[in-house]
Amino acid sequence: MPSKELVYNWYVALVAAACMILMGYDASVFNSVQVSPNWKAHFDNPNAYMVGLINTTYTVGGIVTGWFASGPITDYLGRRWGMAIGCILTIIGTFIQTFTPWHQMGVFIFGRVLVGAGQALAITAGPIYIGEITESEIRGKVMSFWQMFYSVGSFIAYWINYGAARNRDTLGEWDWKMVVIFQLMMPLVILAQLPFIPESPRWLISRRKDVEAARQALTRVRHDPQTVEDELQTIREAIEYEREAQSEGWRAYLSLFRDASIRKRLYLAFFINVGQQLSGQGTLNSYSSTIYAKVYNDADTINLINALNATCGILFTLNAVWTVDRYGRRFLFLVGACGMALCTMIIPVIGLTTPGTTDKSKPVGIAITFMAFLFAFFYKPTWGATTWTYTSEIFPLNVRAPAVGMSVQMQGVANTIFQQFFPLFYQNEGLKTFFFFMATNICLATIAYFVLPETKQIALEEMDTLFGGVSHVEKGAAIIQEDTNVAETIGEEANNNRAVPMQDMARGDDKRV
Template sequence: MDPIIEEEKASMSRVSERQLLRKEADAEPGGFRGLLKSPNILAFSLIASIGGFLFGYDQGVISGILVMSTFKKAFPRIGGDGDLQGWAVSIMQIGAFLGALLNSPLADRLSRKYSIALANVSYFVGACLQASAMNVTMMFVGRLISGFGVGQLSMVVPLYISEIAPSNIRGSAVSLQQLAIASGIMVAFWLDFGTQYIGGLGDGQKSIAWRLPLAVRALPSLVLLLSSIFVLPFSPRWLMKVGQEEQAFYVLGKLRRLPQSDRRVKNEMLQIKAGAMLEDLTMKEKFPDAKTDNQRAIRLYKELLTQRHLSKRLFVACFMQVLQQLSGINAVIYYAPKMFQAIGLKGASVSLLATGVIGIINVLATIPAIAVVDRYGRRTVLMLGAAAMTISHVVIASLYAAFEKTWDRYPGAGWTAAVFLWLFVFNFAYSVGCISWIYPSEIFPLGVRAQALGISVGVNWISNFLIGLLTPLMLRYLKYGTFYLFGSCTVTLFIWARLCLPETRGVAMEDMDKLWGGAESQETAERMSRIYQKLGINPDNQEDEEMEEVEF
C-alpha cells in the first residue's frame, strides 16, 4: 500500500484516539463522585490540606485569646484594647507574606513536597515560642516565625494539589484546602471557648487557658512534617520539570491507579511532557544567556511582568486575592468577638459562642463548594457568592446605623445582625473562599507557576496584614461604615467576575494558554507545533471548542 496513504491512516487513527480520550476525560465525574473515584488523590490532598488547617487555626485562635482575662493581664498592650493589638494580629501576616514569596524558588528547587516539610519546621518553632511566651517580644517573634511557615504552606499546598489532580476534579481537590482552613478556624474558636473556663472567667483564670490553644497546633504540624517526607508523592509535573521523566511517568500511573501502559496515562504524560518541553524551549530561545538557576529565576519573574498574556494572568490572580481580603472575611475572623460586642451581644462568653458558630458555618458552607465548583464553574459560583455577601453587608451596616445607641433596648436587632454576619461567612466560604485558591493555582504555565503563585499569595497576605491592622481603627471610627465599605468591594467582585474572568472549569493546565492569548501566542503555537512533531502528536485537528480571550 502507498506509504503516504498508510501515514494518513495512522494520523487519522491518532486523532480519533485523542478525541476519544478527550471525550472520556470530559465524561469523568467531578465533585465528590470524582474524588471518591480517585481515593489516592483524595487521601494525598487531605494530607496536604493539613497545611490549610494550620493556616486557619492560626487565624482563628488569636481572636478568642485577645479577650481572655488572664491574657490581658499578661500582655496588657496586646489584649483588650491594647495599643499593640493590631500589630499582634498583623505581624503573622508579615511573616506569611515573606514566606509565600520566598517559598517559590524552594518549591522549584527542593520540590513541592519537601517545601511543605520545610514550612512545617518554621510553623512548629513559632507555635512553641508563642505557647511559652513570657513577654511581648517573645510573642511577636513566635507569631512572625509561625506566620512565615503559614505563608509557605498557603503558597505550596494549592500548587501541589493542583499538579497531582486530574482536570475533572482539580477544583474540588484544591477546595479541600479551604475546607481545611475553615476547619482550623472552627477548632480554634471552640477550643478558645472551652479553655476560657479553666480557672473561671474572672481573676482566677489560669494562663493555660490561652497557652493550650497556642500549643496544640504543634501536633498537626508535626504530622504534616512527617507525612510530607514519607507519605506524599512528588508532583509528576515537578518531576518532569527537573528532567526525571521515568519517575514522573511512574508517579502519574500510581496517582491515576492505572498501569503505565494505559492509553489515558500515556496521553496525560504526553501533555505534561509537551508543556515542560515548551517551557524549556521558550527559555532557551528567549534567554540563551541564562545559565544559572538564579539567572533563570530572574528571567521568569521578568516574564511575568513583561509578557502580556502572563501579566494579565498575574493581575487576575493578585486582584482576586485583594478582593478576597476586601470582602471583609478576615476582619470577621480576627475580630469576631469585638464585632459581636459592637452589634449588641454582651459578655465574653456570648461573643465567643457566636464566633464559634462562624467556625461551624464556615466548614459546612465549604462542603457544597467541593461539589459545585467543577460542575457549575468558577465564575458562576463566584458571582452568586459576591451578590449574597453584598446583601449581608448592607443589612448589617443598616442595622448598625439604626440601632448603634439602642442595642440594649432592641436585642432582636443585634441577633438579626449576627445572623447576617453568619450568612456572610456562609456565602464567602463556598465562593471566593475556595476559588481564590483554585484559580491562581491552575492558570499559569509550569515554568512560572511557582513564581506566580508566590506573588499572588504574597499579595493575599499583605492585603490580609492591612485589613488586620486597620480593622480595629475602622470599627472605632467608621463603625457601620466599615460594612458599607466591604459591601462596595463585594459589588466590585461581582462585576469583575461577570465581565472579566474566563472560565477554567475542565480545562487542562497545559491548555490554559488558549484562554489568554497575547502577542506571544503565535510564537508559542510555533514552538508547540515543533514539540508535537517531535513527540509524534497530532493536536486534535484543532477541534477543541473556541475559548474566549478576555481583555482586562
C-alpha cells in the same frame, strides 16, 4: 465504585489541603486569645494599635516569605519540601508564642512572624501540589476542600478556646496558652504523612528531568495506563516549550512581567486575592469578638458564636464541592460577591436603626449574628474556596510556584494595610464600616463579570490559550518533533557515512581476488 487510584489521589491531595488548617487555625487563634484577661495581663494590656501591629507582623512574615522565598523553595526543593519546611517553621513559632516570657511582647511577635513565614511556604506548595497531582475533572472539587480545611482550622481553634475560656479559673494562663499550643497538632500530622505521598509528576519532569519517576507517580493516581502516557506527553511538550521560549530558574521569573499573557494572569490573581480580603471576611474573622462585644456582654456567648460560625463554615464550604465544576468559577464569584454585598449592607442597617449603642436587645443581636452567618454562607464556597482554585490553576509550570506565592500573599498585603487601621476605623465609625465592604463587593461582582475567564475543567497545560497566549503543548510538540527529525537526519547521515567505506572495502577485495 471509585478505583483505588482515584481514592489514593483524593488522599494525597487532602494531605496537601491540610496545610490550610494551619492558616485557618492561626487566623482564629489571635481572635480568640485577644479577649482573654490572662492574655492581656501577660502582655501588659496592649492597646488597639498594638493589637493591629500583632496582626500586621504576622502578615509581613508571610508576605516577605511568599514573595521572595516560597517560589524558589517550592521550585528547587519540590512541592513536598515546601510543605514540610512550612510546617517546621509553624511548629517553632508556636512554641515561641506559647512560652513567651512575661510582658515580652517582642518575643510573641517574633513567633507570629515565624508562623506567618511557615504558612506562606505551606499555602504556596499545597495548592500547587493539588493542581498538579489531580485530574482536571476533579481539580475544582478537591480544591474546595482547601478552603473547607481553613474552616476546620477555625473550628478547632474556636472550640478549644470555648472550652478553655469556660475553665479559665482552673487553667489560669493556660486558658490562652492551650489555644496557641494546639497549633502544633496539624503540622505534625502533615509531616508524618509527607514521606508516603508521591512528588508532583510535573515537578519531577521539569526539575529532575525524570520521566520514569513521573510515570510512577502518575500511575499511583491514574487508573488508566493510556491516560498516564497521554498526560506525560502533554506535560513534556509544555515543559519543552517553556524551556525553549521562556527559560528556567530566575530567568523564567522575568516572564511574570515580560510575557503579556502571564502578566495578565498575575494581575487577575492579585485582584481576586486582594478582593477576597476586602470583601469583609478577614475583618469578621479577626475582629468578630470585638464586633459581637457591641451586642453581647458575655464573653462565653461570644466564644460560642465564633465556634458555631466556624462549624457552619465547614458545611458552607462543602457547597463548593458540587458547584465549582458544575457551574464554574466565574458563576461562584458573581453569586458570592452579590450575596456578601447584601449581607454587609443589612448588618449596619440593623445595628444603626435599632435602639442602643453598646447594649443591643437580644433580637437585634440574633439578627446581626444571623447575617454574619449568612455572609459566611456566601463567602466560603465562592471567594473563599474558588479564589484558591483559580489562583493555583492558571499559571504555566515554569512560573507557577512564584506566581502562586506572590498572588496568595496579596491577601497578606491587603490585610497588612487594612487591618492595621481597622481597629481605629471601627472604633470611630462602628458598624458604618460595613458599608465600605458593601461597596467593595459590588465592585468585585462587576469586575468578575466583565474580566474573569472561565477555567472549569480545563487542563493545566491548556490555560495559556485561554488567557490569550500561545499553546505551550502545541509549540512544545513542534519542538520535540523538530528535534526528532534532526536526530533522524543525523542518524541517516551517519549510517550513509559508515556504508561508503564498506563499499570501498568490498571493491578492494574484488581487485585482490
